[in-house]
Amino acid sequence: MRWLGFIHRRDKDADLALELEAHLQHETDDYVARGLSQEEAIRRARINFGSTTRIREDLWQRNSVRLEGILRDIAYAGRTLLRSPGFAIMAVAVMALGIGTNTALFTVVNSVLLKPLPFADPDRLVMLYERSVDTNYPYNIIAPGIYAEWQKDAQSFERMAIFGGSSYNLSSDSGQLPERIESVRASADFFSTLGVAPAYGRVFTPADDQPQAEATVVLSWGLWKRRFGGDPSLIGNKILLDGSRYTVIGIMPSWFAYPDAQTQVWTAFHHEIPPKDLTALDNHSFMAFARLKPGVSMRQALSEIDTISRHLREQYGANLPAISLGANMRLLLEDLVHDFKTPLYVLLAATSCVLLIACLNVANLLIARAASRRKEVAIRAALGGSRWRLVREQLTETLLICLVGGALGLVFAYFAIYWLVGVRQDIAREESIRMDWVAIAFTAGVTLLSALVAGLIPAMSASGRGSLGALQESSRSHTGAQAKTRLRRLLLSVEVALTVVLLIGAGLLLKSYQKLRSSDMGCVTDNVLTMRLSLPEAHYPEVAERAMFFEQLLIRLRALPGVSSAALVNVVPGQGYGGDNILTIPELPPLPKGQVQIARRRFCDLGYFATMQIPLIRGRVFTEQERLERADKVVITQLLAHDFFPDEDPIGKHLVVDVMLDNHPRPYEIVGIVGDTRYLISEPAQPMMYFPMSSGLSRRAVIVLRSQQDVNTLAIPAQRTLQSLDKDLPVAYVLTLNQVIGASTIEASFTSTLILAFAILSLVLASVGLYGVLSYLVEQRTSEIGVRIALGAQRDQVLRLMLFDGLRPALLGLGIGLAGGAMASQLIRSMLYGVRPLDAVTFIAVAAVLLSVAALSCLVPAWHASRLDPVRALRSE
Amino acid sequence: MPSSDQKQKNEMLQGTLDMLILRTLITGPAHGHTIAHVIEHTSDEVLQVEQGSLYPALHRLEDRGWVSSYWGTSENNRKAKFYKLTATGRKQLVAETGKWRQIVGAIGRVLGEVES
Numbered sequence: 001m002r003w004l005g006f007i008h009r010r011d012k013d014a015d016l017a018l019e020l021e022a023h024l025q026h027e028t029d030d031y032v033a034r035g036l037s038q039e040e041a042i043r044r045a046r047i048n049f050g051s052t053t054r055i056r057e058d059l060w061q062r063n064s065v066r067l068e069g070i071l072r073d074i075a076y077a078g079r080t081l082l083r084s085p086g087f088a089i090m091a092v093a094v095m096a097l098g099i100g101t102n103t104a105l106f107t108v109v110n111s112v113l114l115k116p117l118p119f120a121d122p123d124r125l126v127m128l129y130e131r132s133v134d135t136n137y138p139y140n141i142i143a144p145g146i147y148a149e150w151q152k153d154a155q156s157f158e159r160m161a162i163f164g165g166s167s168y169n170l171s172s173d174s175g176q177l178p179e180r181i182e183s184v185r186a187s188a189d190f191f192s193t194l195g196v197a198p199a200y201g202r203v204f205t206p207a208d209d210q211p212q213a214e215a216t217v218v219l220s221w222g223l224w225k226r227r228f229g230g231d232p233s234l235i236g237n238k239i240l241l242d243g244s245r246y247t248v249i250g251i252m253p254s255w256f257a258y259p260d261a262q263t264q265v266w267t268a269f270h271h272e273i274p275p276k277d278l279t280a281l282d283n284h285s286f287m288a289f290a291r292l293k294p295g296v297s298m299r300q301a302l303s304e305i306d307t308i309s310r311h312l313r314e315q316y317g318a319n320l321p322a323i324s325l326g327a328n329m330r331l332l333l334e335d336l337v338h339d340f341k342t343p344l345y346v347l348l349a350a351t352s353c354v355l356l357i358a359c360l361n362v363a364n365l366l367i368a369r370a371a372s373r374r375k376e377v378a379i380r381a382a383l384g385g386s387r388w389r390l391v392r393e394q395l396t397e398t399l400l401i402c403l404v405g406g407a408l409g410l411v412f413a414y415f416a417i418y419w420l421v422g423v424r425q426d427i428a429r430e431e432s433i434r435m436d437w438v439a440i441a442f443t444a445g446v447t448l449l450s451a452l453v454a455g456l457i458p459a460m461s462a463s464g465r466g467s468l469g470a471l472q473e474s475s476r477s478h479t480g481a482q483a484k485t486r487l488r489r490l491l492l493s494v495e496v497a498l499t500v501v502l503l504i505g506a507g508l509l510l511k512s513y514q515k516l517r518s519s520d521m522g523c524v525t526d527n528v529l530t531m532r533l534s535l536p537e538a539h540y541p542e543v544a545e546r547a548m549f550f551e552q553l554l555i556r557l558r559a560l561p562g563v564s565s566a567a568l569v570n571v572v573p574g575q576g577y578g579g580d581n582i583l584t585i586p587e588l589p590p591l592p593k594g595q596v597q598i599a600r601r602r603f604c605d606l607g608y609f610a611t612m613q614i615p616l617i618r619g620r621v622f623t624e625q626e627r628l629e630r631a632d633k634v635v636i637t638q639l640l641a642h643d644f645f646p647d648e649d650p651i652g653k654h655l656v657v658d659v660m661l662d663n664h665p666r667p668y669e670i671v672g673i674v675g676d677t678r679y680l681i682s683e684p685a686q687p688m689m690y691f692p693m694s695s696g697l698s699r700r701a702v703i704v705l706r707s708q709q710d711v712n713t714l715a716i717p718a719q720r721t722l723q724s725l726d727k728d729l730p731v732a733y734v735l736t737l738n739q740v741i742g743a744s745t746i747e748a749s750f751t752s753t754l755i756l757a758f759a760i761l762s763l764v765l766a767s768v769g770l771y772g773v774l775s776y777l778v779e780q781r782t783s784e785i786g787v788r789i790a791l792g793a794q795r796d797q798v799l800r801l802m803l804f805d806g807l808r809p810a811l812l813g814l815g816i817g818l819a820g821g822a823m824a825s826q827l828i829r830s831m832l833y834g835v836r837p838l839d840a841v842t843f844i845a846v847a848a849v850l851l852s853v854a855a856l857s858c859l860v861p862a863w864h865a866s867r868l869d870p871v872r873a874l875r876s877e
Numbered sequence: 878m879p880s881s882d883q884k885q886k887n888e889m890l891q892g893t894l895d896m897l898i899l900r901t902l903i904t905g906p907a908h909g910h911t912i913a914h915v916i917e918h919t920s921d922e923v924l925q926v927e928q929g930s931l932y933p934a935l936h937r938l939e940d941r942g943w944v945s946s947y948w949g950t951s952e953n954n955r956k957a958k959f960y961k962l963t964a965t966g967r968k969q970l971v972a973e974t975g976k977w978r979q980i981v982g983a984i985g986r987v988l989g990e991v992e993s
Binding site for chain 2: 012015016018019020022023025026027029048049050051054055058059062
């Protein structure tokens with residue numbers, strides 16, 4: 001109302017003038033009615049009424065006084081700040097950094113974790129899982145047979161869809177370069193369950209989702225724009241995927257990115273996967289989501305599918321030991337962002353700490369300045385300046401600092417987000433990260449809150465009683481300043497404590513990261529180039545063709561200049577899961593009922609172990625003759641030997657494995673034992689078995705090239721070699737082995753680096769604070785110190801005294817911070833690798849760093865104090 | 878500080894005036910002149926309403942949303958600004974009246990004791 005009143009005060013005044021005039025007229029009418037003459041009536045009415053101007057002035061002032069006061073405050077605050085530009089710039093910069101980082105992180109947290117998925121009624125979308133036999137995977141992907149049972153019997157769901165990741169070689173007849181694209185095979189209900197419609201064309205119908213149907217494909221907006229020039233007439237035309245023709249039926253809208261932003265095409269699930277592969281109850285290889293019926297809770301739905309799964313386990317568990325224990329479920333959003341929750345919230349907590357430290361620092365600086373203006377303030381208070389008015393001035397000043405800081409922070413945040421999105425392509429929903437009104441409102445809120453925190457603390461101290469005391473106070477006594485110093489010390493302790501918490505967090509995460517990077521992969525990872533390829537079924541239907549291709553490829557690769565050795569494997573160390581199999585050992589007594597032995601399955605050529613420098617511990621590797629149907633040998637890892645053959649020599653024994661995935665396990669003779677390698681850098685090695693690439697069973701291969709020179713120079717020649725064998729065969733992920741491994745450590749590297757940056761920033765702020773307080777203290781006590789020195793105090797005594805004075809708040813803060821750090825480290829436990837949360841080395845190192853920085857920042861003022869010339873000090877009054 | 882004393886007295890009077898204005902408007906919309914007259918008349922000319930207080934009070938009440946205003950034609954066929962009680966104003970009046978009665982009762986009891 002007031003603001004409106006201010007804006008409309010001219011109109012209101014005119015209105016009031018008319019109203020008063022009307023009153024006078026009515027009064028005059030009254031007098032006329034009583035028999036007075038017109039003039040006399042007007043005169044009487046005016047006398048009775050008094051001054052109309054006064055009433056109008058009254059209202060005018062009421063409408064304007066507040067806003068004018070505020071404008072005056074802002075102008076005053078602006079002038080005060082400009083008088084000390086150093087302080088102003090510093091304060092604004094600190095606030096801009098604090099607010100900016102918070103806005104950036106909040107934007108990410110909001111976009112990734114909080115914002116609902118852009119699908120219809122996303123609260124009813126759930127991801128379905130199985131609980132695996134070995135309890136390590138409570139959220140395991142699902143077996144198609146189990147899914148079929150759920151779909152048949154479960155009543156809790158409106159719709160259900162099954163899908164699986166895949167990739168295709170996208171080539172063309174018109175000579176465009178082939179490329180490898182990520183894809184999803186999606187059942188007919190995939191899009192309708194999510195509740196999304198294509199931008200152009202249509203999505204799959206049940207008729208498309210059949211083995212006999214014509215091949216159809218839905219394209220992502222990005223692929224359509226990039227490769228096909230965004231031409232809408234593409235719909236109905238055919239494109240080449242893995243050498244087969246697919247009719248483009250639809251283009252998804254640009255915002256659609258499910259299951260991830262890498263997915264470029266969707267093909268029909270049942271068209272791509274033969275029905276015989278969709279019956280297994282124990283082959284966990286697909287993903288599924290469903291839409292709950294309205295009013296059905298997740299708990300009800302889960303208990304329903306869990307019951308179905310448990311029945312299946314009871315029924316078939318004896319013959320199929322890998323069948324899951326039960327079902328599991330979580331919200332689709334939760335499923336997407338689950339892995340990023342802790343790191344993102346930890347980062348947000350860190351930025352909040354930085355902002356709080358920034359506020360405290362500005363508060364500290366303001367108190368220091370207020371102290372030097374003590375007398376001015378006291379005089380104004382004595383002359384009738386109200387306490388509220390003085391508080392308001394301080395608040396306006398911090399508000400001004402924070403507003404400018406907030407505006408700059410917003411700009412900073414914009415660039416920070418831009419950078420972050422570029423660096424962290426791996427974050428789920430990364431494509432949805434953008435600054436929106438929520439983020440801007442958040443910034444505004446944080447800005448005001450910061451202004452309040454940074455402004456109220458010094459304002460409270462500035463408005464302290466005893467203005468008379470301040471006036472009387474001679475500089476010789478420093479009692480009046482003591483309260484202020486105490487407050488500043490307290491602020492400093494809090495600052496130091498927060499800094500210590502950040503330092504501990506940064507230290508632990510950094511150490512984890514280093515541990516992670518230095519963990520032994522089991523092979524020599526330097527100077528190795530990798531690139532992935534996949535032989536399409538349409539061009540290479542027979543195992544013999546694939547084996548031949550791989551053998552030809554290896555011969556040509558080894559002949560390339562600069563290649564010291566070349567090899568093929570289906571999945572390199574650090575690349576990930578890569579498939580596994582249940583195995584049995586005919587030479588050993590059968591396992592107790594319900595137990596299974598699982599090992600990772602790999603295919604490689606005989607040169608792989610030498611190329612990767614994986615040690616051969618016993619026996620031999622494959623021979624060139626062991627190809628196709630004669631590929632009945634297997635090489636196992638040390639861990640497999642240790643775990644499954646505790647007391648026996650495994651060489652010459654057999655593993656019975658269903659390598660061909662045709663439900664007919666065959667025996668493979670163990671010929672050698674090699675060293676363990678890690679499938680993921682953050683996970684311990686697992687039992688692994690290698691089958692010959694020359695069996696032709698694997699369509700996928702990773703080319704591994706080792707060289708003495710820069711391996712990146714081999715990328716183009718290797719691709720040319722591949723093209724010379726098959727011009728439609730693209731490669732993907734041309735990366736050094738270290739890059740492959742590093743991709744899974746990007747999270748750890750990113751978080752630890754950022755938190756370290758925040759911790760260093762806080763450390764700088766805290767040390768600036770320490771320096772400021774002690775300098776101020778020394779200044780306050782100049783004459784006292786002068787007297788002490790004049791009376792014979794040793795200079796190193798003075799130095800010690802002052803140093804200890806300055807270090808006290810740091811020590812207090814350190815103590816609190818170490819305790820806080822111990823608690824915080826429990827919260828980031830899940831992000832640590834190879835480091836205990838209460839890692840003594842980290843805690844001691846942090847304490848040492850903090851103490852030395854604190855000592856350094858106190859040393860200068862303390863040294864100044866000890867070098868005071870007593871004569872000059874005493875004369876300074 | 879004399880100024881603060883005076884302020885307090887004014888505030889009390891203002892509060893009372895507000896209540897009287899709201900009470901007057903309960904019978905229907907009225908313009909300033911009528912309001913002043915009704916108050917004076919009903920109180921048997923004991924309460925004199927100063928225009929210098931009346932109009933600021935009316936505008937304050939309007940700011941608070943207790944009354945609304947519109948320009949209309951008065952019984953004398955003159956243009957006048959009419960004030961009308963709003964729903965919140967009505968609630969306020971009930972609350973104020975209750976409070977007032979309580980205070981008057983309390984004061985009455987205290988004074989009664991002195992008399993007897």
